[in-house]
Amino acid sequence: MSWAIVADSSCNLRGYTPQAADTKYFFAPLKINVGGEEFIDNEHLDVAELNRRVAEEEAASSSACPSVGEWAELFRTADNVIAITISANLSGSYEAAVMARELVLEEGPRNIFIVNSRAAGGKLELLVYLLDRYLTANPDATFNQATAYITDVEQSSTVMFSLCSYENLTKSGRMPKMAGMLANKLSIRILGIASDEGTIKVLGPSRSQNKIFSKIISMMESQGYCGGPVFIDHAFNETSAQALASKISEKWPSAEIVCLPCGGLCSYYAETDGLIIGYGWGIASPQA
Structure with a gap:
């Protein structure tokens, strides 16, 4: 078959x-x-x-x-x-x-x-x-x-979004125009996670990439990630994708990390420098 x-x-x-x-x-x-x-x-x-x-x-x-x-x-x-x-x-x-x-x-x-x-x-x-x-x-x-x-x-898997550009979100009405303009001007990066309904739940803003990475590691750990495959998609931001991959590897040496460039649809939503991180736990762990 x-x-x-x-x-x-x-x-x-x-x-x-x-x-x-x-x-x-x-x-x-x-x-x-x-x-x-x-x-x-x-x-x-x-x-x-x-x-x-x-x-x-x-x-x-x-x-x-x-x-x-x-x-x-x-x-x-x-x-x-x-x-x-x-x-x-x-x-x-x-x-x-x-x-x-x-x-x-x-x-x-x-x-x-x-x-x-x-x-x-x-x-x-x-x-x-x-x-x-x-x-x-x-x-x-x-x-x-x-x-x-x-x-x-x-x-037993999810995705997180680390975004720092909001032009398309404001144009489409998914984000208030003033909030998007302010976030862009102040170089504020927003971390979000997919909700059970398939929408994005915002976890918090930060101007520091290291703080965002720390939040990502903390969220992965709290959900039970203990190693195994992680996919990091980037919108013209391979440097940050590799930096996050290094942080994950430091915490979990058994992590299998793949960094990929975003295609058209994901780059449209993530926008320039955005990251999309997919990972799992339980059945999606190394024991799968």
Whole structure:
């Protein structure tokens, strides 16, 4: 039986090759609309040019999820399909994937399971990686066993956001314009974490990167992280991503840290110098 692990492009893995036998990885691109021009969030996107255009555009930009047809095409690539989407509270990607599943299942027998990550960025990368690792270690796993595993991993993992630019948030009305202007002017960095509802809960502001990193370490420890995979996505800020990786490694030498550049969708939300950190505990720990 063949397997496909499918994500939308809020997952920043590009060119990922699964280690599990007879398993492929695909991602369905979201689109970002800027001043009437559509940017497709795939491996060919010039993310720097996208960010430049967004910064120049006075009006709010917008994003669009993969179409039902795009999801359906990917769902037809294997006997067993597990799809992982950006939070259903942030995008219509999950709903489109659900509709595509019903369409494809009408065509014939196939197994398709869809995970609402309740997050974006690093958490999706963590889910893809751990699912691949599970299928590699358990080549005879049934579809139900694999879906039970990834459901448990989703419940025992999260994502944090370290942001220091708020132009898009203010343009879209997600943040008061005056507050965004003040935060930008004072170089205030905000740390947030994905809530159970898939929205961002602000943990606190700081002008010090070291204080933000300390808060990240403290939060990870309080939730039970004890080593294992961590994905740090950065929006043109590899230096800070590597600095945070070093702090995590100092605390947990067994940490497996991967730093990745943000694709279009995540760079649109994280903005310049933003970080998105995905990690897990319990079943998503080294004992997984």
